[in-house]
Amino acid sequence: MSPNPPFVDAASRRQTSHRSRRQRRARGVSYPGIGATIIGGAVVAALFLPATTASARDAADQAQIQSYQATVRVEKNGSLHVAETVVYDFSVTSASAVKREIVTRESYDAESDRVYTLDNVVVDAVQTDVDATITTDGGRAAIDVEFSEPQTDTVTLTFNYDVAGAVAETADGLEVRWPVVQGFQQPIATARVEWNATDVIWLSCLAGPAGSSRPCTMSQLVDVSTPTMEQKGLASGEQMVGILGLNADSGVAPSTDLQSRWSIARSFTANGAPVYVALAVLLFGLLFPTWLWLSRGRDTAGREPREVRPMTAMGDRMLFSPPSAVRPGQMGTIVDERADVVDVSSTIVDLAVRNYIFVEELSRTQHGRHDWMLRRRNDAGDELLPYEREVFDAIFSGRAEVRVSELEGVLRNRISDVRALMYDDMVGQGWFKERPDAVRSRWTTAGWVLLGAGAVLTVVLALASSFGLVGLSVVIAGAALAAVGQVTPARTAKGSRVLAELKEFRAFLESPAVEAMPTGQREELISRFFPYALVFGLGERWADELAATDTDDTPGEPIYWYGAPENWHLSDAAPTMMRLTTALSGAIATRRLLGD
Structure with missing residues (x-):
């Protein structure tokens, strides 16, 4: 699938038109002290022109994305189907491969992460054959695309994938949030995203680095056939995040997957069910050695x-x-x-x-x-x-x-x-x-076994849940039993x-x-x-x-x-x-x- 030429041409015409109007306003307006301003501007230009020229030259020497277009369809099960068309320009620097990343886990709040499930990833190209490899690590899925031969001109790549976890339930209905444009190593000249969803009641778009609150160039819900977002100029690695509000009766199911982030404080939570269970285990674990000493150790x-x-x-x-x-x-x-x-x-x-x-x-x-x-x-x-x-x-x-x-x-x-x-x-x-050594060995060994089991249980519970204190209670109970075993005869x-x-x-x-x-x-x-x-x-x-x-x-x-x-x-x-x-x-x- 090739990029939409009218979209690119229209963007170019708008840029030219805006530049012409700015130039006309500059020629028709004069300000007091304009001479000093011109002299100061000349000095500044003399100081910074070489650096600016070098930056422009570096930007011109690297590959870039001429245009990015995507259609995002919100499914009834809460997943999103994303179809992307990306036009790369390798006319300046040839390339044998490109890489982009898609987030699969991101921070939600102080204690939880929002987890996305990526599925059915398909990568293709219009002008050449490609081989795509997907690896997931550290909360991101990396897509490495290798061309059958080095590319020296424009190449149109298509990315299609499904993602679950982007639809959250709110007090007013549903919220769909997904960084559609993300993980590209090349700067993007223009990006356009169209949404295919029912009962959309509001639309928002953010552009820039991850976590940016800068609005996109354009996000439009009315007077268009589908909710549309556009952004002019995205630097390498920057995102374009789409946020939609859906009516509660839209028929779309929430798909948010919030998973607690591991931390020592969370693993050993000292409130709620974890602490109650830990206290119960500790109480029983100490009652038994106490009973053992009272009934057999005295x-x-x-x-x-x-x-x-x-x-x-x-x-x-x-x-x-x-x-x-x-x-x-x-x-x-x-x-x-x-x-x-x-x-x-x-x-x-x-x-x-x-x-x-x-x-x-x-x-x-x-x-x-x-x-x-x-x-x-x-x-x-x-x-x-x-x-x-x-x-x-x-x-x-x-x-x-x-x-x-x-x-x-x-x-x-x-x-x-x-x-x-x-x-x-x-x-x-x-x-x-009974033989003192046999009695002592029996209960001391049982205590050490219980202590070892408690240590293993502590590690398992701490890694998998917030019930780490339960394992520590078993450790303490084992230590108490081993200590009592020494005086049990x-x-x-x-x-x-x-x-x-x-x-x-x-x-x-x-x-x-x-x-x-x-x-x-x-x-x-x-x-x-x-x-x-x-x-x-x-x-x-x-x-x-x-x-x-x-x-x-x-x-x-x-x-x-x-x-x-x-x-x-x-x-x-x-x-x-x-x-x-x-x-x-x-x-x-x-x-x-x-x-x-």
């Missing part, structure tokens, strides 16, 4: 604890009697509900104190490493608890002796079994209904009673009553209390009490469970025994063997 109240007497007299001897005959490893596990490194290292020391292991400090050079030899003294009998036998067997593994420095390799494969037996012992003693009534007794026992260990011990038994009794003191972090205090029993400067006999090099003094007990326990803990803790 210890069962036990009977009044028995009087704690760590030492009892029997004749002229003082007997060691820990509360409820608890062992050091048991004591640490029931207090903090975890089988820790110190619980295992104190068990090894306790086995030595009870004559199952003999510890011999090895000689060393001045700057050598401290090391000890652990020797089997007695076989592990039935009097040992299962976890104690496992520790004993893991240390020796069929051998008679082993260095402390070698325990890392010896215990590595069996220390997890020791922990499991310690937890089983908690249930076997009736102090817990609950002691039975028996376990609570033993725990109360151990609190009194700790008070005794914090203030050693060494003076109440018979002088001849102090080494033995302090040795028995020592592994228990290690569990509570009081080992050094009891080691000092043992060293304080050395009242002379002569070398003494080593402790009954601890062999020392020559010239060893009992006053050396404090640093020696603490180095031993540190070495044991270090060997056991290697590679986080007991880490949760």
